[in-house]
Amino acid sequence: MESSSFKQSGFLRNHQGAVHVVRLSSSGKYCLSAGADKSVRLWNVEKQTLIKTYTGGHGYPIFDLDLSSSNSQFISVGEEKFAVVWDVQSGRIVRKLGGSSSGHTQRINAVCYAHFITEDSIVCTASYDRTVRCFDLRASNRSSDPIQVLDQAADSVTDVCCFQYEILTASVDGYLRLYDIRTGYILMDYLGPPVGKCCFSHDGNCILASCLDSCLRLIDKSNGDCLAQYKGHVNEEFALHCELTLDDAFVVCGSEDGSIYYWDLTDSVIVQSFYKAHKSTVSCVATHSNFLVSASHDSTIQLWTRNMKTS
Known part of the structure; x- marks a missing residue:
């Protein structure tokens, strides 16, 4: 029988202050990270080296970012009321979205690319102002105005993610909201406690939500x-990124006590706990085929490699 466990295999150190988000490229060879020091950093995960630092786009902490499907651009958001689109290779700012009279009125908590029509054509941003705004990157006049505003939330919208023609949002008001762009339908699921982060399963059939009652919930989308x-971690204050592995077999999330937890999807059993892996809150985790990365308020990013065992 073959089993596996993760062991700490490296550190990425260069940020000053809390790291709020880390995202892996599609190949898993590179990752982007951002946080309280107002910068985004590009890393070679295999070599554990810093490749490039992106500065000048934000004057305040960065809360979230997302990579385009081609890995040629990324977009970052934070305390400001606008999103910044960057060119990965040159480090130049391509454009800014929002910031106009029709843009967000408060900080932006989350961002994602959507691929409804063509790849990387739409960007969605979720804000403390209780709205999600959708921007068209193909606009010929390079307008920074949104093409659609989703304003059903009664409190801060903490996360947004997309799958095919659907937009999923999480809110402090305790709701998950699923918008079908083709039909205009809105499905709402009330979970109770404030919802910090959410994501689709890779097959698109389920939704994983992290809530501020120290519990992750797997929801049937239909x-x-x-x-x-999924319980065992501590999550009472911050919106902690949660994720399913690529095969949808396991759930992973950080904890406010510095630990990382890894659950079996079907029976909710903790497969592995990285007890106090970091010195502070683990804000974000990202997984690939044989490793995961974790970002923390202790200013570090850690690499964890899967060791396969045969018994």
Whole structure:
């Protein structure tokens, strides 16, 4: 029988202050990170080296970022009311979205690319102002105005993600909201506690949500049923990124006590806990085929490699 466990295999150190987000490239060879020091950093994960630092786009902490499907651009958001689109290779700012009279009125908590029509054509931003705004990157006049505003939330929208023609949002008001762009339908699932982060399963059938009652919930997208709950970590204050592995077999999330937890999807059992892997809150995790990366408020990013064992 073959089993696996993760062991700490490296550090990425260069940020000053909390690291709020880390994202892996599609190949897993590179990652982007950002946080309180107002900069984005590009790393070679295999060599554990810093490649480039992106500065000048933000004057305040960065909360989230997302890579385009081609890995040629990324977009970052934070305390400001606008999103910044960057060219990965040159480090130049391509454009800024929002900031106009029709843009967000408060900080932006989350951002994602959507691929409804063509790749990387639409960007969605979620804000403390209770709205999600959608921007068209193909606009010929390079307008920074949104093409659509989703304003159903009663409190801060903490996360947004997309799958095919659907936009999923999480809010402090305790709701997950699923918008179908083709039909205009809105499905709402009330979870109770404030919802910090959310994501689709890779097959698109389920939704994973991290809530501020120290519980992750797996929701059936078709009917809103709660299929499983995952507990053991501490999550009462911050919106902690959660994720399913590429094969949708495991759930991973950080903890406010510095630990990382790894659950079996179907039976909710903790497969592995990285007890106090960091000295402070683990704000974000990202997984690939045989490793994961974790970002923390302790200013570090850690690399964890899967070791396969045969018994």
